[in-house]
Amino acid sequence: MKLTTALIAAAGVAAIASTPANAYEAATAQTKAGSFIGASAGVPPPGIYMFNQVFTFQGNLAGPVTKTVGNNVGAQGYVDVQGFLFVPGWTFLGATYDALVVQSFVAQSLGSPINTQQSGMFNTYIVPIELSWNLNNSGFFVKTGLGIFVPDGTKTGIAGTGNVGSPYWTFQPEVIVSYLADGWNLSAAIYGEFNTASSVTGYTTGDILHADFTATKAVGKWTFGPVAYYQGQISSDKSSAFYGNAILNANKYDIWAVGGLIGYDFGVANVSLWATQEVSAKASGSTVGGPVDQSAIPQGFTVFATLSYRLWAPDEPTQTPKRPMIHK
Numbered sequence: 001m002k003l004t005t006a007l008i009a010a011a012g013v014a015a016i017a018s019t020p021a022n023a024y025e026a027a028t029a030q031t032k033a034g035s036f037i038g039a040s041a042g043v044p045p046p047g048i049y050m051f052n053q054v055f056t057f058q059g060n061l062a063g064p065v066t067k068t069v070g071n072n073v074g075a076q077g078y079v080d081v082q083g084f085l086f087v088p089g090w091t092f093l094g095a096t097y098d099a100l101v102v103q104s105f106v107a108q109s110l111g112s113p114i115n116t117q118q119s120g121m122f123n124t125y126i127v128p129i130e131l132s133w134n135l136n137n138s139g140f141f142v143k144t145g146l147g148i149f150v151p152d153g154t155k156t157g158i159a160g161t162g163n164v165g166s167p168y169w170t171f172q173p174e175v176i177v178s179y180l181a182d183g184w185n186l187s188a189a190i191y192g193e194f195n196t197a198s199s200v201t202g203y204t205t206g207d208i209l210h211a212d213f214t215a216t217k218a219v220g221k222w223t224f225g226p227v228a229y230y231q232g233q234i235s236s237d238k239s240s241a242f243y244g245n246a247i248l249n250a251n252k253y254d255i256w257a258v259g260g261l262i263g264y265d266f267g268v269a270n271v272s273l274w275a276t277q278e279v280s281a282k283a284s285g286s287t288v289g290g291p292v293d294q295s296a297i298p299q300g301f302t303v304f305a306t307l308s309y310r311l312w313a314p315d316e317p318t319q320t321p322k323r324p325m326i327h328k
Contacts, residue, residue, distance in 0.1 A: 029193055029208045029210070029231060030123065030149050030166065030170045030172070030193055030195075031172065031191070031193065031210065032055070032057070032079070032302070033210065033229050033231035033255055033257065033278075033302075034212055034227070034229035034231075034257060034274075034276055034302060034304075035210075035212070036174075036176065036187075036189035036191065036210070036212035036214075037212050037213075037214055037227045037229060037259075037261065037274050037276070037304075038185075038214055038216070038227070038261055038263070038272055038274060038306070039176055039187055039189050039212065039214065040141065040143075040176065040178040040180055040185050040187045040214070041132055041133075041141035041142050041143035041176040041177060041178035041180075041187065042132060042134075042141050042143075042178065042180050043087055043096045043098050043130075043132045043143075044085075044087055044310070045087065045313070046087050046088060046089035046313065046314050047087055047310045047311070047312055047313040047314065048084065048085070048086055048087075048310070048311045048312040049084065049085040049086075049087070049308065049309065049310050049311060050082075050083065050084055050085075050308075050309060050310075050311050051081070051082075051083045051085070051306055051307065051308040051309075052081070052082060052306070052307045053079075053080070053081035053083070053304070053305065053306045053307075054078075054079065054080050054081070054304075054305055055078075055079050055081075055302055055303060055304035055305065056076070056077065056078050056079075056302070056303055057075070057076065057077040057298070057300055057301075057302050058074075058075075058076055058300050058301060059074075059075050059076075059278070059298045059299050059300015059301065060072060060073055060074055060075060060298070060299060060300060061073040061075055061110070061296045061297070061298055061299075062281040062282075062283065062296070062297055062298070062299040063250060063253070063281070063282065063283035063284070063295045063296045063297050064283065064284065064286070064292075064293040064294060064295050064296075065283075065286075065294050065295060065296035066296075067292075068289070068292070068294060069113055069114065070113075072111075073110060073111050073112070073113070073114060074109075074110070074111035075108075075109075075110055075111075075298035075300065076108065076109050077106065077107070077108040078106070078107045078108070079104055079105070079106050079107075079122075080104065080105045081102060081103070081104045081105075082102070082103050082104075083100065083101065083102035083103070084100070084101050084102075084311075085098060085099075085100050086098060086099045086100070086101075089314070092131060093131070094133060095131035095132055095133045096131070096132045096133075096134075097129065097130070097131060098130045098132070099126075099127055099128055099129060099130065100125075100126065100127035100130070100147075101124070101125075101126050101127075102124070102125040102126070103121070103122075103124055103125075104121075104122040104125070105119075105120070105121055105122065106118075106119065106120065106121075106122045106164040107119035108164065118162070118163045118164050119154075119163075119164065120153065120154025120163045120164045120165060121152075121153050121154045121164070121165065122153045122154075122164050122165065123149040123150055123151055123152060123153040123165055123166055123170070124149070124150045124152050124153070125147055125148070125149055125150075126147070126148050126150065127145055127146065127147040127148070128146070128148070129145055129146060130143060130144070130145030130174075131143065131144055131145065139179050139180055139181030139182075140177070140178070140179055140180075141176075141177075141178045141179075141180055142175070142176070142177055142178075143174070143175070143176040143178075144173075144174065144175050144176075145173070145174050146171065146172070146173050146174070147171075147172035147173075147174065147191075148169065148170070148171055148172070149166070149169065149170035149172070150169070151165065151166060151167050151168055151169055151199065152165070153165020153166060155167055158200075159198070159200055159201050159242070160198065160199070160200035160201070161198075161200075166198075167198045167199045167200045167201075168195050168196045168197060168198045168199060168204075168205075169195070169196045170193050170194070170195050170196075171193075171194045171195075172191055172192065172193050172194075173191065173192060173194075174189065174190070174191035175189075175190050175191070176188070176189045176190075183217050183218035183219065183223075184215075184216070184217055184218075185214055185215075185216045185217075185218075185223075185225075186214070186215050187213070187214045188211065188212075188213055189210070189211070189212040189213075189214075190209075190210070190211050191210045192207060192208060192209050192210065193205075193207065193208040193210075194207055195207075197238070197240075198240075200242075201240055201242040201243065202240030202241070202242055203237070203238070203239055203240050203242065203243060203248070204237065204238040204240075205233075205237055206233050206234070206235040206236050206237050206238075206251070206252075207233070207234050207235040208231065208232070208233050208234070209230075209231070209232055209233075209234050210229070210230070210231050211229065211230040211231075212227075212228075212229045213227060213228045213229065214227050214261070215227070216261055216263075218265075221264055221265045221266075222262070222263070222264055222265075223261070223262065223263035223264070223265070223272070224260070224261065224262045224263070225260065225261060226258070226259070226260055226261075227258075227259050227260060227261050227274055227276065228256075228257060228258045228259070228276075229255075229256075229257050229276065230254070230255065230256055230257075231254075231255045232252070232253060232254040232255065233250065233251070233252050233253050234252075236251050236252070236285070237251050237285075243288075246287045246288045247285055247286050247287045247288065248286065248288050249283075249286050249288075249294075249295060249296060250283035250284065250285055250286060250295040250296065250297055251284065251285020251286060251287075251295070252283070252284055252285050253281070253282060253283035253284070253295070253297045254280070254281070254282050255278055255280065255281045255282075255297065255299070256278065256279055256280040256281075257276040257277060257278040257279060257302075258276065258277065258279060259274060259275045259276030259277060259301075259302075260274065260275065261273070261274035262274075268309060268310075269307060269308065269309040270306075270307075270308045270309070271305070271306070271307055271308075272305070272306045272308075273303070273304070273305045273306075274303075274304050275301065275302065275303045275304070276301060276302050277300075277301045278299045278300060278301065281297050281298070281299035282297075283295035283296060283297040
């Protein structure tokens with residue numbers, strides 16, 4: 001069975017990891033920028049699917065903080081993701097339903113003079129509902145859904161932010177629009193993050209907007225094409241008395257990246273690899289250093305690999321053989 005790009009879409013959703021700037025509370029998004037790259041608004045046939053992903057981020061801190069710590073503070077992240085996609089074959093309001101559960105494990109670090117390292121289980125990501133509409137068999141699809149990060153990751157420190165887990169819930173609505181015909185996957189995925197206050201400190205990260213773009217073409221068993229993403233914080237943080245009402249990191253930031261994707265369909269499994277380089281990263285708004293803005297955001301490149309396959313498919317309905325007609 002040829003896995004559709006929708007399975008890669010689900011896998012893309014699963015690339016869940018904060019960037020290494022998480023050494024500062026409320027620094028960046030819960031979802032790795034570009035996680036919906038390769039995604040589409042389609043849905044694979046009924047069954048239970050699994051995906052295994054690994055990716056690495058390599059870069060340096062950018063933003064006003066470099067005036068204090070210099071331009072060569074390395075930021076690294078290594079992530080392993082295991083996820084399951086459930087497609088029961090149900091329809092609702094004319095759309096096909098699916099659900100998703102993802103667990104990620106993260107190792108990340110910042111170099112000198114910050115010198116911090118963390119590793120552990122990231123917050124579990126669940127998507128209880130996604131709905132995909134096929135628009136009159138025109139090749140256009142629209143998908144919408146709601147993802148939730150559960151605050152069950154590895155947490156340490158007095159503020160609960162000393163490791164890769166986060167002590168708050170994150171709600172992530174999504175909309176994907178795709179054109180899927182003649183081997184093309186032309187998709188735009190728009191999704192946002194809305195966080196509750198930290199259960200430890202009361203600090204609340206502002207709303208974050210993601211936009212991921214895919215323009216790939218399948219030729220035989222190969223798929224390739226350009227990709228890009230944007231990620232930015234679009235509303236202000238809300239600090240708390242725990243931090244003297246200071247804004248700890250970037251109150252607003254913007255990141256742009258471009259790259260490419262290549263994939264191969266083995267029939268029983270699908271492999272894809274994409275790489276992106278962040279060409280612009282800006283941050284501002286921190287008040288933790290008083291009048292000197294200490295905002296920081298990592299800027300670098302990401303290499304991401306995904307293996308996707310179907311674990312189980314429903315049995316084909318049995319057909320009762322027709323009795324031969326007898327003629328005299």
